[in-house]
Amino acid sequence: MKKNKTPKPLNFSTGWDYAPAPESTDHIKLEKQYDLFIGGKFVKPSGGKYFDTINPATEKKLASIAIAETKDVDKAVQAARKAYDTVWGKMPGAERSKYIFRIARMIQERAREFSVIESMDGGKPIRESRDIDIPLAANHFFYYAGWADKLNYAFPNRKPSSLGVAAQIIPWNFPLLMAAWKIAPALATGNTVVLKPAETTPLTALKLAELIRDSGLPDGVVNIITGAGNTGAAMVGHTGVDKIAFTGSTDVGKLIQKSIAGTNKKLTLELGGKAANIIFEDAPLDQAVEGIINGIFFNQGHVCCAGSRLFIQENVADIVIRKLKQRMETLIIGDPLDKNTDIGAINSKEQLQTILKYIQIGKNEGADIYQSSCSMPAKGFFCKPTLFLNTSQSHRIVQEEIFGPVLTIQTFRTIEEVIEKANNIPYGLSAGVWTDKGSKIFNLTSRLRAGVVWANTYNKFDPTSPFGGYKESGFGREGGLHGLMPYLKF
Amino acid sequence: MTRLDILKTYKIYIGGQFPRTESGRYYPLTGRNKELLANVCLSSRKDFRNAIVAARTAFAGWSSRSGFNRGQILYRIAEMLEGRKEQFIAELMIQGSTPKAASEEVSCSVDLLVYYAGWCDKYQALFSSVNPVASSHFNFSVPEAMGVVSIISSEESSLLGLVSSIAPVITGGNTCVVLASESKPLCSVTFAEVLNSSDVPGGVVNILTGKSSELHQHFASHMDVNALNYHREDKKEITNIREQACLNVKRVFTHSASDVTSGSPYLILENQEIKTTWHPVEQIGPGKAGY
Known part of the structure; x- marks a missing residue:
């Protein structure tokens, strides 16, 4: 019998190396220090404390980032509540829709800048931030913008209404994309938002805050605050919050689920996996x-x-x-x-x-x-x-x-x-x-x-496609028609 | 000589069998004049765990049946219940109902089962979507049964509370373990007999009698329960349940009795997961063939 011969391993060392093809960074604008985006303005943190965000590829500092303390969280929630009560909660869906479309367009206009910053702050290859993260984030806003005035068609025989203030906590693996996944459906359904990006990747969320400020979105509709676990815990525990959306580890998700047991806060969890x-x-x-x-x-x-x-x-x-x-x-x-x-x-x-x-x-x-x-x-x-x-x-x-x-x-x-x-x-x-x-x-x-x-494919994402887990991977869906549900009551 | 009536032994229902509680415990149920109506099983944690094993075992078969088949079985439950209407009315009356209320409760229960029987092969179309993704993939989302659901049904109603809590759950392909009303437990055991003669596979519905104060924490903490539906108003129990539920990220849904007795496909949806499937399409673009 003929023995199966193992083919010789391929030899890739041809003596030809790839020439470096670095994306230029001179067109991006980064401040030395970022404060908290509350009520449409950047404001100093009450404790006056900051932490460094670094580039994980060079270990060099990129900027100082404010630490939001309980007082600041309270301020942000109040700003969101005020915006909900006075403007956003009452605004006709068609008008809300136009604001969200505008955000989508502005992200597209500044896509390259966002991509570069995303790669600098988080370490992901520029090919991915440029071709996946940032375009998908813009598309997500664009997709949900269109839902804002069509909610009655999504749920036959029911009258959906918004919840109020949503506290949203996102991870560091897809910083801007996760912010889009959280903010876009919340706004489309008429809620206002307090969002906290992850400690290690706050920059694109803060750039998004600048963009949102410039877009003319009414003050307080989106508030973006930075900090570590304590800031997140203060958001979850705040009595003025109606909805919590969390993406992160299963352990923290379980803690959140437990900590709000005695409240009527609605919860979405997008947790770990082992596919x-x-x-x-x-x-x-x-x-x-x-x-x-x-x-x-x-x-x-x-x-x-x-x-x-x-x-x-x-x-x-x-x-x-x-x-x-x-x-x-x-x-x-x-x-x-x-x-x-x-x-x-x-x-x-x-x-x-x-x-x-x-x-x-x-x-x-x-x-x-x-x-x-x-x-x-x-x-x-x-x-x-x-x-x-x-x-x-x-x-x-x-x-x-x-x-x-x-x-x-x-x-x-x-x-x-x-x-x-x-x-x-x-x-x-x-x-x-x-x-x-x-x-x-x-x-x-x-x-x-x-x-x-x-x-016959893997790791594909799209704003129209619902994403979320079974069992201990969490509950609720993000994306698509099903992604509206976690932000509505009936 | 007058004939002595035969009294029924009220037992619990696990995996299609009628065992007594393994704990050997009971509580007396008395009628209006303090007469003994039954010694009702005071189910234990172990009974609950046995019931979960039965429910988990039954899940694969029940969830993979066609919607059409499940619909016929739900309709069959309605038929069996209709045929035993008088027995349920009598049982409701000895538990304190007026004749009119008892008759209405049974009719409503039958009608609700018929309503959900019809949903078994329709809610999927209502809650599914084909998602127009921007890449060359075919992408769709469908509801799928969540798994094993533990239910603490309404305390106030003996039959309708039970039926309205079970029906949407099993319509959606889940299996369940239900705790019946503590003060009005009789219909639950008789309803188990109806289920047992309706082609509902053993283990799809398991019914326990006993105290929520004892059992709710186990309903909430068991690691092989996917969701808990709570149909009572006890705030302390609700908080406790939600705390325990985090152990395995259990989904918790609370309802007041009136929420569920009218029936809704959205109650089916509650105990469903949404699954999204992707597959590449070889070519996307305008077709070459024209008119």
Whole structure:
């Protein structure tokens, strides 16, 4: 019998390197210091305290950011309440709509500036902020703008009305996009907003505050305040808030759910995930490999819906893993502002430590590690794309959300087996399926307990498409018609 | 000699069986003249946990049945209930209803089941969407059953409160464990007999009798319960439930009795998840073929 020969590994060291292609930063405008955006103006924080926001790729300071204390939160909520009572809550939908359209347009006009700042403050590759984050954020405003005067058509036989003041807390992985996901539907449904961006990525939200001020949106309709966990806790605990929308970790989500138990505040939670990405033997393997790469290494793996648990059907496991390793070798890790960069900087030192801790746990658990041999920048927070082979369901690296470029790989034989394994986890945010057979796709997509299922694709987002989780990945949807519901009462 | 009546033993309903509470505990239910009507099971945490196992086991089968099939089964429940109307009226009356109110309550319950029977294969169309994404993908969102739902049904009504809390939940393909009214528990056990003879698979509806004050925290904290529907007004219990619910990010919905007795597809939607599916489309753009 002829033995299967393993093909020679591809050789990428041709002596030709990519010339640097950095995006220029001289057209962006950044202040040295940012205050709190409350009632249509930037105001000093009551405690007079500031923190630094840094560029995770260079570890250099970008600006000083105000810390909002309880007093400031109260001021912001009052501004939002006043705007709700006097202007925004009463405004006809068609007028609200025009304000939101205007915000969308202004983001489009300033898209490149926002992209550059997003990459500087958060570490994501400029290709992603330029082609995904910022355009999607603008589109989200554009999409929800159009709903503002059509709400009665969305819910047959019911009369929807707004809730009041929404407190919104967002994470650092898609800073401007998450702000858009939160603000746009809240405004379209007639609510006013107090939003807090994440501690490590406040800049694009503050630039958005400038843009909103310039757009002529009535004062206090959107308030943007900065700070860390304490600021968020003060927002959640404020009695003048009617609605809380939180995107972040499952642990914090649970704390929020508990802390508002005795109130009538409405809640949406978009929490963690640990998505199964399932490759069947009949899948288009080269496309599937691209899907795996995109699923786990998109945005350095800082994605709640990342395809972090790979399941490969046993008889194609060897070939998929070989192709995957080869593809990983071609990934360029480095300067987020360089247009050649595939994987940028890890968002913060703290997050890098978390990821490295998990990589150590994976090794200790006995899984086999593989990392790409790419060169790494000397400064900044970076992490090599990492695979763990020979993992099993009980491994912590398989069960827990790592939020970094770390993929765990398991194999399977039957559909029943892979569905069981894919669903056997407290999370239920997303999943991926790769096969050429339509009936198999629908079998899988209907039995995977997850809010978003990508078939023969991965990590796709659109304002018209509802996003959100099952089980401990949270509740409520963002995007699409279903994304209106969390901001309305009937 | 007058014939001695046969009294019914009121037991609980778990996984299609009628066991007594494993705890062996009971509470006496008395009528208007303090006469003993029944020794009612005082269900325990363990009963609840057994019921959840039954509900979880039944979930895969029930949720994957066609809407049409579920509709026929709900309609069958209505048929069975209609046929035993007199028994329910009598039971409501010994629990304090006037003849008129009792008769209305049973009729309303039957009608509500018929109403939801009709929804079983229609709410999906109402709450689904095809989403016109800007990339070359086909994208749609559909409602899907949330899973196992624990229900604390209305204290005030023996039958209608129970039926109106169960119907929208099982219409949507969920399975449930229901705590019946403590002061008016009789109809719940008799209704379990109706379910048992209506082709409702065992475990889809499980009914316990007992005290909310004892059980609500377990209904809220159990890690294999996806959602809790609470149909009473006790503020302390509601706060407690919401606190416990965070353990597994359980969805909690509270209702006053009048909210639910009129029936609405939005009550079905409450215990649904929305699932969005993406698939690439090979080519998007104007078609080459013209007229």
